[in-house]
Amino acid sequence: MSLLDDTMRVAMSDLYYMRRNAWVLIATSLVTPLLYFVAFGLGLGGAGVEMEGYGYVAFMIPGVVALTTLTSSFTTIANKLMIQKRFYESFDELMLCPISKSSIILGKAVLGVVKGSLCGLLLTVLGHFLSGDMQISVWLILMVIFSTFVFSMLGVAAGMIVKDLPRMNAFNSFVILPMTFLCGTMFSLRAMPDAVRYVIEALPLTHATECIRALALGTEFPWPSLLAMVLFGVAFYLIAQYALRRSN
């Protein structure tokens, strides 16, 4: 209880920020996925393209939802932490409070979970109306939220480790951007050469996409992918812990 209570205390300033800027933050996070819906969904879907036995729109929408859980959570957290550490220098104040490092890490992830979940769930509902094949269930909602948690932890780890804005931009360009295109979000991985597929399967967004797509389309749930997501979450948390201890 104490961990949860302290986590929410850490998260409060970010939640105030979210409350003040909710519409702007959510609207800007939805622009890119909506463009994907229009450009790829209507463009390829309208041309009658099928993927893995589904209409392209039904195939693509869960991928875009998974992609949004990454981009809206990671970007928000990593950038906010960078600003709080490097520009506002308000992060130091956390180190002066009687709060555990675990609570600081989890608390800093909350904004990403809230924002990422709102965006992911809005797109899920929208996708449900755009594609008759997509089902909404409690498990799908929970998976979207869990996915935002894992990517928020990635954001915290990156925000703790990356030293400055140019390096954060480099991290975005070399790690996040390739993930958005390569992890089976909009195209099937089956067409990829084996060697490339092995690399792609080592990336967390691939597993988030697999899990969300399975729940949305009602196919067999990929338990190994869920396990991989849990392991990624734990790894990102441990990296953030290490970075925080080192910085002190």
Place this chain on the structure above:
Amino acid sequence: MPDYVIEGEGITVRYGDFTAVDRIDIAVERGEIYGFLGPNGAGKTTTVRALTTMSRPTEGVIRIGGRAISEEPERARSMIGVVQQHIALDKDISVRENIICRALLHKIPKRDIGPRMEELCGAIGLVPYMEKTVSELSGGWKRKAAIVCALMHMPEILFLDEPTAGLDTQSRHMLWDMIRIMNRRGTTVFITTHYMDEAEALCDRVSIIGSGRIMDTGTPRELCARLGKYAVEYDGGGGIREYRFFDSREEARAFYDSVEGMNATIRGTHLEDVFLEETGRTNMRVCEEALRLRCPFSMTP
């Protein structure tokens, strides 16, 4: 037996080969305003970061309230409030939200937050600015908001790292009044500054630090007396102002008579004189930088 609430023995902070703070001892009594004076880069902020648990010293022991902070950092954090040199507030949320967040982080019961916030903000006139975002405030009000945040958990000790840097005269005096009010309420204040008028106006005792070492410690009056109560300043060669210090007015007068044609002045010794004598009249780092940049006013030939 003095009741020391801040004690440091042999504090040393090294970054690789560079020694930022070199075996300094500090002892601050309960209820006093203690000034830590030094030029830029002398090691003031590094020392504050070590004293406030923000960084670990390479060597030395630090005790807050009689207990080593290395063993009980959380206890030390509950006893201290810190206002850092930069204004460490979230700029895009309001003053009220910043204060509430800081109170929550210090685990103040929710029912106590409102009354305590109203009391502190009322005492320093911050109430009209509560709903503004921090980025909308001027420097002085930002600093006041930061001080209220640091005081919300009613710390016994308040660390202020160059609290008036960059503020206008009115804001500086407002902050001085606020510091005096907090001190009269029983808060021990540890303040770093390179403004000597600030130290003279506020501090019961001061230490002067230069190049990572404590040069001198005492009340401002003691330090001035040690150097000499009377100062004679006059034009030396090459446009440089020269200073001589004397224990008695007679000695000062005699010297003054000998340099009377050299735009001489006789006056009481200030803390600024002590500071400059201890730390050097020219900041060598500034001179080296000027030389590197080939500034026309470089004082190094």
